[in-house]
Amino acid sequence: MNNNLKILFTAFILTTVTFVTIILYLINNKIEQQLESEKEILDVTYKTIIDSYKTNSNIIYFNKLDTKEVKEIIFNAYEANEAQKNRIRKNLHEELLYMYENMHSFKIKQLHFHLKDNESFLRFHRPEKFGDNLSNIRATVMYTNKNRQAIQGFEEGRVFNGYRFVYPLSYKMKYLGSVEVSVSMNAIIKSLNKELKADIDFIIKKEVVDAKVFDSEISNYRLCETNNAYYHEKSISKKKNIVIEDITENYIDTNKEEFLAKKDSNKIFNFTSTYEDKRYITTYLPIKNAISKEKVAYLIITREHPHLQNAINKFQTSLMFFIILNSLFFYFLFKSEKRKIQLKHKDEILDELQVMGHIGYWERNNINKKLTWSEELFKILEVKEDEITPSYKNFMKFIHKEDFKRINTIYKKFFKNLLDYKAEFRIITASGKVKFVEQEAHHILDEEGKAIRSIGTLRDVTEIKNFQIEAEYSKKEFELLVSNIPDIVYKREIDKAQTVTYLNDSLKNILGYENEDLLFNSRISFSQIIHEDDLRQVEYSLENLAKSDITKAITLKYRLKQKSGNSIWISDRFKIMRKDNKKYLEGIISDINSQKNAYDKLYKFIDLQQNIVILTDGEKLQFANKSFFEFFNYRNLSHFLQDYNCICELFLDDNNYFNLTKIENHNDWVQELQKLPQTSRIVAINDNNGRKKSFSVTINSFENSLFIVSFTDITETILMNQELQQKTIHDKLTNAYNREYFELINKKFIYEADQNPTTSFALCLVDIDFFKKVNDTFGHDVGDITLIDLVKVINSSIRKEDILVRWGGEEFILLMKNVTEETLQTSLEHIKSVVIKHEFEIIGNLTCSFGATIYKKDENIKDTIKRADINLYTAKKTGRNKIVIS
Numbered sequence: 081m082n083n084n085l086k087i088l089f090t091a092f093i094l095t096t097v098t099f100v101t102i103i104l105y106l107i108n109n110k111i112e113q114q115l116e117s118e119k120e121i122l123d124v125t126y127k128t129i130i131d132s133y134k135t136n137s138n139i140i141y142f143n144k145l146d147t148k149e150v151k152e153i154i155f156n157a158y159e160a161n162e163a164q165k166n167r168i169r170k171n172l173h174e175e176l177l178y179m180y181e182n183m184h185s186f187k188i189k190q191l192h193f194h195l196k197d198n199e200s201f202l203r204f205h206r207p208e209k210f211g212d213n214l215s216n217i218r219a220t221v222m223y224t225n226k227n228r229q230a231i232q233g234f235e236e237g238r239v240f241n242g243y244r245f246v247y248p249l250s251y252k253m254k255y256l257g258s259v260e261v262s263v264s265m266n267a268i269i270k271s272l273n274k275e276l277k278a279d280i281d282f283i284i285k286k287e288v289v290d291a292k293v294f295d296s297e298i299s300n301y302r303l304c305e306t307n308n309a310y311y312h313e314k315s316i317s318k319k320k321n322i323v324i325e326d327i328t329e330n331y332i333d334t335n336k337e338e339f340l341a342k343k344d345s346n347k348i349f350n351f352t353s354t355y356e357d358k359r360y361i362t363t364y365l366p367i368k369n370a371i372s373k374e375k376v377a378y379l380i381i382t383r384e385h386p387h388l389q390n391a392i393n394k395f396q397t398s399l400m401f402f403i404i405l406n407s408l409f410f411y412f413l414f415k416s417e418k419r420k421i422q423l424k425h426k427d428e429i430l431d432e433l434q435v436m437g438h439i440g441y442w443e444r445n446n447i448n449k450k451l452t453w454s455e456e457l458f459k460i461l462e463v464k465e466d467e468i469t470p471s472y473k474n475f476m477k478f479i480h481k482e483d484f485k486r487i488n489t490i491y492k493k494f495f496k497n498l499l500d501y502k503a504e505f506r507i508i509t510a511s512g513k514v515k516f517v518e519q520e521a522h523h524i525l526d527e528e529g530k531a532i533r534s535i536g537t538l539r540d541v542t543e544i545k546n547f548q549i550e551a552e553y554s555k556k557e558f559e560l561l562v563s564n565i566p567d568i569v570y571k572r573e574i575d576k577a578q579t580v581t582y583l584n585d586s587l588k589n590i591l592g593y594e595n596e597d598l599l600f601n602s603r604i605s606f607s608q609i610i611h612e613d614d615l616r617q618v619e620y621s622l623e624n625l626a627k628s629d630i631t632k633a634i635t636l637k638y639r640l641k642q643k644s645g646n647s648i649w650i651s652d653r654f655k656i657m658r659k660d661n662k663k664y665l666e667g668i669i670s671d672i673n674s675q676k677n678a679y680d681k682l683y684k685f686i687d688l689q690q691n692i693v694i695l696t697d698g699e700k701l702q703f704a705n706k707s708f709f710e711f712f713n714y715r716n717l718s719h720f721l722q723d724y725n726c727i728c729e730l731f732l733d734d735n736n737y738f739n740l741t742k743i744e745n746h747n748d749w750v751q752e753l754q755k756l757p758q759t760s761r762i763v764a765i766n767d768n769n770g771r772k773k774s775f776s777v778t779i780n781s782f783e784n785s786l787f788i789v790s791f792t793d794i795t796e797t798i799l800m801n802q803e804l805q806q807k808t809i810h811d812k813l814t815n816a817y818n819r820e821y822f823e824l825i826n827k828k829f830i831y832e833a834d835q836n837p838t839t840s841f842a843l844c845l846v847d848i849d850f851f852k853k854v855n856d857t858f859g860h861d862v863g864d865i866t867l868i869d870l871v872k873v874i875n876s877s878i879r880k881e882d883i884l885v886r887w888g889g890e891e892f893i894l895l896m897k898n899v900t901e902e903t904l905q906t907s908l909e910h911i912k913s914v915v916i917k918h919e920f921e922i923i924g925n926l927t928c929s930f931g932a933t934i935y936k937k938d939e940n941i942k943d944t945i946k947r948a949d950i951n952l953y954t955a956k957k958t959g960r961n962k963i964v965i966s
Contacts, residue, residue, distance in 0.1 A: 236292045265367075440537070441538070460507075487505050567590075622665075844908060870915070883895040899934070
């Protein structure tokens with residue numbers, strides 16, 4: 081930028097910023113003054129109103145409450161029993177009812193008597209609610225009863241909040257308690273409104289209300305919409321104060337941190353804002369607790385201030401007027417200076433443009449025959465200005481010999497017939513380089529039509545020409561490459577005929593047609609060679625795709641009719657392209673007839689298999705045989721896919737079988753099964769009648785990431801194995817687990833306890849008391865029945881994860897997961913109780929002794945059993961039917 085322009089621009093910025101700063105300072109100063117003035121007015125008005133209520137309250141106290149008649153009634157209330165208190169309360173209510181009903185003339189809301197121990201004695205506004213202790217609820221009552229001094233201030237109560245005046249009551253040298261009169265915030269707001277003509281609202285801290293107010297009275301409040309930490313009192317704000325809450329919400333949205341800082345300061349604060357094109361000042365007047373002096377509520381007062389808005393408007397108008405004048409002044413200065421600069425740099429810009437565009441120019445004065453060349457023209461010819469004199473003859477020396485005759489003829493016509501021309505030719509520069517140039521020229525004629533000057537340009541277009549040559553070469557290479565692709569490469573329109581606009585040379589090899597037959601529907605359209613059974617489906621698919629914004633490649637499979645009349649299956653893979661707001665297709669058509677026939681044969685073969693056989697990519701079912709549909713009772717694949725995508729979704733959640741809960745990615749179920757040995761590739765599925773069936777799974781890889789998966793029914797084999805396993809690990813008589821199973825399962829319990837510090841288990845030895853008498857008295861057959869019955873009783877009393885093992889004879893081991901000594905004691909007491917209450921067949925009742933312990937990390941299980949055995953011995957020795965834990 082020119083120095084003079086810089087100086088002018090700096091001066092413009094400085095004058096504008098200075099005046100803007102002054103005006104903004106004046107506006108802010110005016111606003112601050114008005115805000116301070118508003119705070120003073122509201123504070124004084126509020127205190128004046130409170131003082132007037134104090135005067136009224138004192139009149140009531142000294143003339144009606146602190147009287148002999150009243151104090152004689154409540155003289156013995158503190159020591160009285162409930163019946164006596166009720167009579168006193170009734171007498172007091174009758175004595176003061178008339179006065180209470182006329183207190184509204186003094187704008188006093190409540191009258192409340194309290195005994196000296198802070199017991200609520202009589203609420204005139206809720207006479208049915210009495211007897212509750214106000215200690216730690218009503219600080220003003222506690223203060224007056226403790227100090228026997230009057231106090232005033234705001235406080236939340238059990239029913240209402242209000243500005244309270246609490247006075248002591250004494251009679252005959254005896255302190256009786258206190259009495260309170262109060263004024264509601266609603267009355268204070270009405271008095272303020274009368275003085276100020278403003279929108280006024282009241283909010284109180286939610287935590288204060290929740291801590292003090294009776295549950296039955298909480299419905300007197302509603303949550304504040306702009307601050308969830310506060311309540312509105314419904315008697316004051318039955319519905320949203322639109323002006324105050326909208327102004328506050330808008331202010332918080334843009335000044336949240338500032339607002340929160342002011343609100344937490346415990347001081348009166350305010351702010352100004354515009355609402356519906358009017359200027360308002362909103363003031364938050366804190367209401368403090370009478371005792372703690374902590375802020376517990378706010379009076380929110382919003383008043384319109386048109387005078388403030390008028391003052392701001394005047395300042396803003398002055399600012400705009402100055403900016404316009406200042407801008408105009410400097411605009412004309414800028415314009416004048418810029419015109420000078422433009423004239424000065426005109427030639428420089430022209431020279432730069434010549435260099436940037438590789439354009440030189442020449443000019444011939446036809447009167448004095450003088451020819452001049454620009455600096456860029458010398459550069460294009462790669463010759464220095466002092467090495468050659470500009471002339472027609474010297475310029476023609478640079479013309480390529482193959483273009484010389486043509487250009488010479490053009491020049492002669494130009495000067496003889498005064499015809500403008502534009503020509504492209506080659507030159508050979510002074511360094512021997514061949515360049516492509518483009519030249520234009522025309523004449524400037526006088527009034528008589530004579531050419532007084534001739535001017536022309538010479539543009540170096542070598543780079544553009546080389547690019548065009550390379551592009552043409554690339555195009556030919558691409559067309560050659562595409563023509564050799566064995567598949568049909570095409571472009572076609574999305575219209576009724578599906579008009580083909582481009583084809584490579586593979587059409588004839590696949591379909592037998594010549595390109596000229598299909599291009600632009602010259603003999604036959606593409607839609608005519610689509611098999612009549614597939615045409616509607618293809619048209620429907622293209623119509624929907626054309627309406628969508630899909631950009632990925634799409635594949636359709638359908639049949640095309642060859643020129644010979646035969647039909648073949650093809651795969652049409654294409655993308656939807658857009659040009660000039662019109663959509664068309666670019667794609668490749670591949671012959672998949674052999675592949676399709678092979679698939680059909682494969683499907684027929686699979687369909688004959690008795691096993692369930694499917695073709696899947698792991699995510700979605702591609703094919704299923706007849707046995708599949710009979711097993712699940714589905715008509716066909718489409719019918720099945722309406723409910724499921726994959727057969728894996730039907731695998732039962734059973735730990736004895738492979739299922740989806742055992743893997744993270746459900747789409748990898750095929751790969752996860754392949755990692756397992758063949759003996760573990762077993763799944764459980766319910767048939768269409770809900771019967772659980774077991775299948776062995778065989779997987780074979782197919783093409784294109786597809787798998788052939790076969791499910792062989794091995795339900796009977798699995799049931800036999802389970803039955804055998806059941807016999808192997810269970811006691812033959814009682815069906816409790818046996819010692820062989822204990823040797824296996826205790827290792828699992830120990831491993832889990834050692835690996836996880838929060839996991840442990842308990843081991844308990846259970847022994848039937850006096851079982852020998854059962855055998856001796858009733859015989860071993862009854863003894864066996866008793867053992868069987870006991871196992872059933874204990875198993876019904878323990879958790880699923882707990883294990884009961886027959887250790888020998890009438891002795892059992894109980895393993896219990898995740899217990900502490902406390903929960904272990906509780907669990908064993910429950911089992912002991914259930915056993916005692918159970919009526920055993922033939923013998924009646926019996927008892928058991930229990931010796932239990934909790935496994936210690938890294939110890940041998942034998943040490944755990946030994947510790948439990950010692951505890952069992954102690955239980956039996958000390959009287960039996962006991963539980964000993966250590």
